[in-house]
Amino acid sequence: MKIQIDGLEDERFKRPLQNIANLFFEETDIFLGQDSDADIKVEILLDIKENTVTVSVSLVKSGDSEVYRAAYSKEIEEGLSEKDFFTKVKNAVSHVYLSVLQNFTGIYQKWGVLTGVRPTKLMHKKVRMGIDRELAHSQLKEEYMLSDEKIELMQSIVDLQLKVIPDLYTLQDEVSIYIGIPFCPTKCAYCTFPAYAILGKQGRVDSFLSGLHYEMRETGKWLKERGIKITTVYFGGGTPTSITAEEMDLLYEEMHQSFPEVSSIREVTVEAGRPDTITPEKLEILKKWNIDRISINPQSYTNETLKAIGRHHSVEETIDKFHLARSMGMNNINMDLIIGLPGEGVSEFQHSLDETDKLMPESLTVHTLSFKRASEMTRNKEKYKVADRSETEQMMSLAENWTKQHQYAPYYLYRQKNILGNLENVGYSLENQESLYNIIIMEEVQTIIGIGCGAASKFIDPKTGHIQQFSNPKDPKSYNENFKEYTEKKIAILEELYPAQSTQK
Numbered sequence: 001m002k003i004q005i006d007g008l009e010d011e012r013f014k015r016p017l018q019n020i021a022n023l024f025f026e027e028t029d030i031f032l033g034q035d036s037d038a039d040i041k042v043e044i045l046l047d048i049k050e051n052t053v054t055v056s057v058s059l060v061k062s063g064d065s066e067v068y069r070a071a072y073s074k075e076i077e078e079g080l081s082e083k084d085f086f087t088k089v090k091n092a093v094s095h096v097y098l099s100v101l102q103n104f105t106g107i108y109q110k111w112g113v114l115t116g117v118r119p120t121k122l123m124h125k126k127v128r129m130g131i132d133r134e135l136a137h138s139q140l141k142e143e144y145m146l147s148d149e150k151i152e153l154m155q156s157i158v159d160l161q162l163k164v165i166p167d168l169y170t171l172q173d174e175v176s177i178y179i180g181i182p183f184c185p186t187k188c189a190y191c192t193f194p195a196y197a198i199l200g201k202q203g204r205v206d207s208f209l210s211g212l213h214y215e216m217r218e219t220g221k222w223l224k225e226r227g228i229k230i231t232t233v234y235f236g237g238g239t240p241t242s243i244t245a246e247e248m249d250l251l252y253e254e255m256h257q258s259f260p261e262v263s264s265i266r267e268v269t270v271e272a273g274r275p276d277t278i279t280p281e282k283l284e285i286l287k288k289w290n291i292d293r294i295s296i297n298p299q300s301y302t303n304e305t306l307k308a309i310g311r312h313h314s315v316e317e318t319i320d321k322f323h324l325a326r327s328m329g330m331n332n333i334n335m336d337l338i339i340g341l342p343g344e345g346v347s348e349f350q351h352s353l354d355e356t357d358k359l360m361p362e363s364l365t366v367h368t369l370s371f372k373r374a375s376e377m378t379r380n381k382e383k384y385k386v387a388d389r390s391e392t393e394q395m396m397s398l399a400e401n402w403t404k405q406h407q408y409a410p411y412y413l414y415r416q417k418n419i420l421g422n423l424e425n426v427g428y429s430l431e432n433q434e435s436l437y438n439i440i441i442m443e444e445v446q447t448i449i450g451i452g453c454g455a456a457s458k459f460i461d462p463k464t465g466h467i468q469q470f471s472n473p474k475d476p477k478s479y480n481e482n483f484k485e486y487t488e489k490k491i492a493i494l495e496e497l498y499p500a501q502s503t504q505k
């Protein structure tokens with residue numbers, strides 16, 4: 001879909017207008033100025049007088065005579081920087097642009113103009129500013145055109161997060177650790193994580209693990225020297241249970257030896273996402289090291305779907321491994337489901353919920369399928385038939401109702417680009433079984449040090465809140481060649497953010 005925008009020359013408008021258009025159409029191209037091939041022409045009149053911005057928009061479809069219109073006016077407070085002033089103008093333009101596209105398509109966007117990953121951060125910001133709940137809701141509605149339904153969802157999540165982590169806003173002097181293990185039995189079709197097939201690659205796994213042990217030791221040493229505590233540790237990937245039981249044992253031993261005050265870490269999670277990696281020996285090791293929380297991910301309870309997405313395990317195996325983990329004392333298990341997998345509609349998803357009913361994991365994360373650019377599914381989109389917007393919404397409603405009936409509450413959410421139906425991913429949990437790491441990473445309240453292959457670090461300045469990202473190499477080969485250099489770079493960033501004198505206790 002080609003969209004011509006007349007009346008705006010500042011290139012900074014292009015990306016937000018494109019992101020909003022993508023909520024309505026697949027693969028849009030936005031042109032600021034004339035384009036004779038445009039499918040839709042949008043004229044935007046922007047009028048800024050003193051402190052009021054007025055925007056009016058008209059939209060015409062090529063070859064059509066009907067004109068769709070919208071207008072919006074907003075006062076802008078005085079004394080803003082150029083950047084903040086532009087943000088206000090951009091929001092006003094987004095506002096009318098969304099309205100006119102809603103009128104034209106008949107599609108109502110419950111998330112309004114928001115296209116970012118972490119909407120709940122906006123609600124936390126209002127809480128931190130001490131803004132009264134009612135006023136915060138009306139501001140969110142006005143500023144972003146959010147629906148009441150999504151505002152309520154955000155509010156209930158924020159309330160629960162603050163109940164589960166009462167010191168959420170003062171965790172900046174501690175850190176969390178993410179450990180990335182980039183191997184899986186096979187690669188799923190929708191996956192863009194660093195996940196390399198493990199079979200027959202033991203040499204590569206050995207070198208990777210020696211790099212990982214090095215990073216854990218060096219990072220732990222630095223944290224101990226500075227007296228910085230760890231709030232949570234998360235082993236992800238890939239599938240961290242792809243490696244052998246002995247390798248897992250050595251890794252957790254390293255964690256206990258190298259990391260500071262391991263007994264006071266609030267939560268350690270190990271993703272055991274692929275049931276085909278779980279064995280009694282590995283479960284013994286997890287128990288030996290008191291791992292609090294694991295994830296066993298069905299994604300779907302329909303065997304044909306699992307085959308179509310390349311998971312190479314059966315529904316029966318998921319159920320068996322869940323019971324095995326339970327019988328061996330794992331009492332905080334998360335399970336992931338995905339709405340909108342190829343070939344799945346309401347009846348398949350209802351079946352997945354019915355099966356979940358029999359297992360009752362402590363938490364259930366409901367993802368909505370997203371077409372990530374680098375995945376096999378996106379590259380061969382025509383091979384994968386997925387549900388339309390209205391069926392996707394129905395499946396999301398089923399998940400909401402099912403979780404409510406079974407006493408699961410939503411405790412974190414995030415959104416992705418190209419997500420089916422412009423919906424969201426929501427983590428639900430039984431009482432007191434929420435994952436603290438998931439809350440911390442979504443709300444960006446403290447530094448997360450990424451260790452291992454493809455691990456992304458997010459450094460958050462404890463004083464200013466400024467965020468700096470840093471990624472380790474994604475493939476094991478470059479990781480194995482460069483892990484020392486990457487460790488040094490990360491420690492240099494930490495040195496700057498947590499200088500010795502201010503953190504010594």
Ligand code: SF4
Pocket residue numbers: 183184186187188190191192193194195237238239273274
């Ligand atoms: S199990 Fe997870 S990390 Fe591994 S290939 Fe599948 S989606 Fe990717």
